[in-house]
Amino acid sequence: MQQRHGRQADPREARVRERLEAIRTRSAKSSSWRTSTQYLYRLMNRNGFVPVKARLSREDLSFLAGAREEVIMFAELGVRLLDLHRPQESGGISSDPGAPIHRCRACMARWPCPTFRAIDETLSD
Numbered sequence: 001m002q003q004r005h006g007r008q009a010d011p012r013e014a015r016v017r018e019r020l021e022a023i024r025t026r027s028a029k030s031s032s033w034r035t036s037t038q039y040l041y042r043l044m045n046r047n048g049f050v051p052v053k054a055r056l057s058r059e060d061l062s063f064l065a066g067a068r069e070e071v072i073m074f075a076e077l078g079v080r081l082l083d084l085h086r087p088q089e090s091g092g093i094s095s096d097p098g099a100p101i102h103r104c105r106a107c108m109a110r111w112p113c114p115t116f117r118a119i120d121e122t123l124s125d
């Protein structure tokens, strides 16, 4: 059995990592729609639709097949993590009474905690 930090590795961690890696790989292999959509916006008809003839690769299709559900899933994950990792006053004695020390109520790290920073940094670029 694989050991990490003196405790047994949770098999669920490997499963979650595998799933995330698969989504990341599939997304990275597909083409970006940024340029195409800028062009397609200009072709919108009166009814608000764009008739499209698309040339899609196998990688694009496997990305598009699950893209909507996966984006929703990640947004849900982000919201759930934010709900868990929130600041609370630590109640300790601060050198500055006007700026009390805040800690994360989930992981108890000093605010902003590593989980919140990871979410913030990932979404900022």
Ligand SMILES: [Zn+2]
Binding pocket: 084, 085, 086, 104, 105, 106, 107, 108, 109, 113, 114, 115, 116
């Ligand atoms: Zn936290």
